Amino acid sequence: MAVSTDFAPPFRLIAPYFILGVLFYMGGIASLFGVDVSTLSQFSPSTLSFIHIFLLGFVMMIIFGAMAQLVPVVLEVGHFAVELYHVIYPLLALGTLLMGIGFVFSPVLLPFGGVVVLIAMGIFLFETMMTIGKVKKLNFVMKTVLLANIFLFFGLLFGIIMALGYGGIIEIAIERYLLSHIFLTFFGYVGITIMGMSLVLLPMFWLSHSFSWKSVEYSVYSFVGSVFFILLGIFFKSDLVATLGYLLIIVSVVLYLYQIFLIYKTRVRKENDIYFKSIVFSYTTLFIALLLGMSYLIFQSERILLVFGWILLFGYIGNIIIGHLYKIVPFLVWYQRFSLLIGKQKVPMLADMVPKLGATFQFYFTLFGVVLCGFGIGFLNNELFYSGVSFLFVGGIFIFKNLLFMINFR
DSSP, X not given: OOOOOTTOOOHHHHHHHHHHHHHHHHHHHHHGGGOOGGGOOTTSHHHHHHHHIIIIIIIIHHHHHHHHHHHHHHHTSOOSOGGGHHHHHHHHHXXXXXXXXXXXXXXXXXXXHHHHHHHHHHHHHHHHHHHHTTOSSOOHHHHHHHHHHHHHHHHHHHXXXXXXXXXXXXXXXXXXXXXXXXXXXXXXXXXXXHHXXXXXHHHHHHTOOSOOOHHHHHHHHHHHHHHHHHHHHHHTTOHHHHHHHHHHHHHHHHHHHHHHHHXXXXXXXXXXXXXXXXXXXXXXXXXXXXXXXXXHHHHOOHHHHHHHHHIIIIIIIHHHHHHHHHHHHHHHHHHHHTGGGTTTSOOOOGGGGSOHHHHHHHHHHHHHHHHHHHHHHHTTOHHHHHHXXXXXXXXXXXXXXXXXXXXXXX
């Protein structure tokens, strides 16, 4: 798919999202030093605090920043009100901090943090949907953007209902709404966004072409169906319907991995750079997460579920986001700072803007950290887990250093 930067906003608008996202990434890792894996559970305060810091502060922050650039590029229309992005990141950061602290130290902060996050997401959703409304005809990637934001809309509705429930204004079954909120925002929004954007970014950075899109189309439709059936299973307390949704997720991931394989096989660019290593590692961990998810459906072990969540979050999502930062940030900085100098003076190549040694250190520290923490959680071993967290934190320092290097490259 051809892309154009004609409608993209200036990089200075987007940079705070990337910087804050990496800082929250490091903050989420630091919070893991207070976790005892022998008492870890999916709904423990420390787990919920970490998940919200990681998903809201890192994943959502980076995705919102990237979407500010990619949505107008993919849709080939200008933003409806790009100035709103100056408001989104401070609200999202404040809400994330309040929720992260609230889960561990002061639950009274949770409703306030939740409302601030909902306002930030609501502004993002409004701006994105109004921008989509300017498009006359949607292609498949555009449809994934629309589907993802529809899921985000319903996720926000469930979040508002939960906030009213926490505030004592209405009586609801909090757990049902919480699970639905998670599936709508994490699986529905984040999952489909990653699927759709990977169809733009991977072929562009690998120079892949002449591959069929059928697998990912079926994958996205299966994913949409899976979220729908899981929500029905949650609200009607039907394990059978929910299991059908989980099976559709497995089908969707298998089809998506096959699509990535097709893109990989048709790539022209054969560089074994940090981007390539990060992407290979992320999709390897996605395959491992798929196996763990299937094992959980069979054995119903919370320990397997926790390892599955860890591998999915830090192995797949963490690395696919970090890997793309090494491509997106240099490209945006180069386009803003050097593109007009072509033909007038010597300009750097994109590869020159990536600190190769720092990126290599970051990759291996992160890789060992993900693996050690995974084994620590699986075998209830705090020493292994804290060793992995230490590796991840050092990797996080390198990510932050590398990001600043790329942003400030002259």
